[in-house]
Amino acid sequence: MENTKHKSSGYIFGCTNKSEKECLERMLFATNKVYADKILKVKKGDTLFLYNLDSDKLYGVFRAKSAGRKDIVPDAWNGRYPYQVEVEKEGKIKSIMDAKKVLSKLGIDWRHSLDESKIVLLQNYLKHPVDLKTIRLTAKVSGMRKGGLPNSSFEEDKPALEATTLWDYPRQSYGNTPKGDNKYAGVTPAFIIYNLVRRYTEPGDLVVDPMAGSGTTMDVCREEGRRCIAYDIAPVRPDVIQNDARNIPLPDESVDMIFVDSPYGDNIRYNDHPADIGKISAESEEFYEELEKVIGECHRILKKGKVLGWLIGDQWVRKRFTPVGFKVYRRLCNYFETVDIICVARRNQTSNTGIWYSRALRFNFYLRGFKYLFIMRKSAGETLKYSSRKSKWGEYSRDRKNHMN
Ligand SMILES: C[S@@+](CC[C@H](N)C(=O)[O-])C[C@H]1O[C@@H](n2cnc3c(N)ncnc32)[C@H](O)[C@@H]1O
Numbered sequence: 001m002e003n004t005k006h007k008s009s010g011y012i013f014g015c016t017n018k019s020e021k022e023c024l025e026r027m028l029f030a031t032n033k034v035y036a037d038k039i040l041k042v043k044k045g046d047t048l049f050l051y052n053l054d055s056d057k058l059y060g061v062f063r064a065k066s067a068g069r070k071d072i073v074p075d076a077w078n079g080r081y082p083y084q085v086e087v088e089k090e091g092k093i094k095s096i097m098d099a100k101k102v103l104s105k106l107g108i109d110w111r112h113s114l115d116e117s118k119i120v121l122l123q124n125y126l127k128h129p130v131d132l133k134t135i136r137l138t139a140k141v142s143g144m145r146k147g148g149l150p151n152s153s154f155e156e157d158k159p160a161l162e163a164t165t166l167w168d169y170p171r172q173s174y175g176n177t178p179k180g181d182n183k184y185a186g187v188t189p190a191f192i193i194y195n196l197v198r199r200y201t202e203p204g205d206l207v208v209d210p211m212a213g214s215g216t217t218m219d220v221c222r223e224e225g226r227r228c229i230a231y232d233i234a235p236v237r238p239d240v241i242q243n244d245a246r247n248i249p250l251p252d253e254s255v256d257m258i259f260v261d262s263p264y265g266d267n268i269r270y271n272d273h274p275a276d277i278g279k280i281s282a283e284s285e286e287f288y289e290e291l292e293k294v295i296g297e298c299h300r301i302l303k304k305g306k307v308l309g310w311l312i313g314d315q316w317v318r319k320r321f322t323p324v325g326f327k328v329y330r331r332l333c334n335y336f337e338t339v340d341i342i343c344v345a346r347r348n349q350t351s352n353t354g355i356w357y358s359r360a361l362r363f364n365f366y367l368r369g370f371k372y373l374f375i376m377r378k379s380a381g382e383t384l385k386y387s388s389r390k391s392k393w394g395e396y397s398r399d400r401k402n403h404m405n
Contacts, residue, residue: 008063010047010114010122011038012103013085017054019077024050027088028073029062030081033202034161037224038113039083040203042068047119048087051099051110058099058110060126062087094126111160162195167373168345177223180216184236185268187213188261188311192344192373193220196259200307201226205256208301210245210294213270217259234271244275246293250301258298261311262291264324282315282324292331299335305380308336313346313371319363325372336376344371 013029023029029050031039042048042064049060065086066072072084096102103110106121114122159174169191172182179190193216201207203225209217212230215237221228229250231243243249245260263270265282277294280287298308310332315322329341351367360367 008046008119009041009043010049010119011042012049012051012058012108012110012114013039014051014053014110017052019081020050020052020055022077024059026073026076027062027065027086028076028084029087030077030084032081033083034198036070036083036203037198038111039068039085040225041113042085047090047114047123048085049122056097056099058096058103059093060096061090061094061123063090096126096129159191159194161198162342165340165342166345167192167195167342168347170347175223177219179219179223181214181236184214185270186261186263188216188259189344189347190216190220192309192311193217193259194224196257196307196309196375197221197224197226200309201257206254207257207259208248208250208255208298209259210243210248210298211260211262212240213261215240233276234273245277246290246297248297248301252300253303255301256303256306258302258308259311260294260298260308262294262328264313265315265322267315267317282322282327283320288327288331291328292334295331295335299378302378304378306378307339308332308376308378310374310376311344311371312374313368316365316368319365325374329372329374332374332376335378337379339375339377342373342375344373346370 013023013031015023015029019030029039029048044064044067046064048062048064049058050062051058065088068083068085070084071082072086074082076084102125106118106125108114108118108122159169169189171189172187173179173190174194179193180187197207197220204227206227206229207217207221209228209230212218212232213236215230218228218230218239230240231245231248232240233242233244235242245262263276263278265287266279267282268278270276270278277287277290280290295310302308310328312325312328314324346368356367359365
């Protein structure tokens with residue numbers, strides 16, 4: 001390797017046929033906010049590569065001329081990729097065709113950072129492309145794990161961002177540090193919050209969790225460089241503030257994202273606090289009225305155009321099904337526009353046992369297999385007067401007369 005004194009990290013940045021030319025002309029690599037954290041990690045002197053995902057062609061070698069930061073050239077790509085790093089060529093630019101296959105054989109995942117050995121491997125391949133059989137041998141010699149995955153590190157253990165509306169996570173947490181407490185009844189899978197934070201906020205943004213429980217949102221935000229205020233009616237850790245979610249002590253339109261994993265009814269005993277909404281049955285309207293107060297507060301504190309994620313599951317108890325998700329969604333629609341609805345597979349449940357399986361078949365009912373994640377947006381337009389809108393979509397009927405009521 002040329003620059004042996006400087007122990008640099010390596011990164012591969014993606015581009016498309018549309019954006020490649022501007023990358024190379026401006027000598028600027030860039031991402032949108034979803035991958036902001038990757039570019040913000042780049043330090044001056046790091047080794048960079050450019051990967052055109054459309055043409056499957058990888059270019060190198062580049063060196064970071066600056067640290068990664070926001071808006072180095074604000075009008076580049078018409079502002080679509082504000083997280084940027086200035087680069088310079090290191091020698092003559094070379095390219096690799098069929099880069100996906102080559103990277104896989106080299107054991108490199110382009111989304112992750114490259115350690116010294118991966119940088120050398122890729123630099124050498126750019127200089128002297130060899131056939132893929134030889135690469136396999138080279139990779140073995142450099143001590144790579146079978147299957148091509150890079151050595152484990154925190155970043156590599158992070159899940160890839162979700163692209164579909166079906167999310168299924170085998171574990172509650174990820175990485176080397178715990179997110180929330182997986183012993184806490186009703187703890188949220190950290191991946192859900194991770195996906196929302198990465199998609200809908202930027203580094204430094206303020207995220208609020210008004211029903212924070214064991215603090216999963218707080219831990220995810222800390223790691224992702226987002227500010228976080230977490231409340232709960234009965235906090236179990238010192239950085240969660242005691243507060244009733246129906247009255248949040250924050251100014252109007254001051255928050256960039258909210259995540260709520262509320263009680264789903266009275267199925268879990270969270271604490272002994274009388275104001276715990278988890279003491280009210282999901283079969284009673286009171287439960288939804290109280291949650292609507294929380295929804296109203298979330299709407300009030302959220303900035304216009306920003307996102308609220310609400311996780312909720314249905315209920316089947318005492319031979320009766322209650323569509324808790326639909327009922328909460330109806331209340332959410334009184335305030336917010338829908339961005340999307342995600343189906344989150346339910347794992348590690350107390351009912352995930354043989355006995356419950358046989359009961360479900362014997363008594364002809366279904367075990368809960370999923371939860372809803374409602375992704376809602378506060379309108380970027382007019383401000384509500386913080387009272388519920390009159391329209392209730394669930395009550396509309398095909399009958400025109402009723403529709404007009
Ligand atoms: C499903 S748990 C949240 C789990 C949390 N996201 C985690 O990962 O640990 C629901 C939480 O709502 C809290 N809660 C219930 N009623 C509340 C209220 N009126 N105000 C604030 N928090 C409340 C409960 O104490 C419980 O911790």
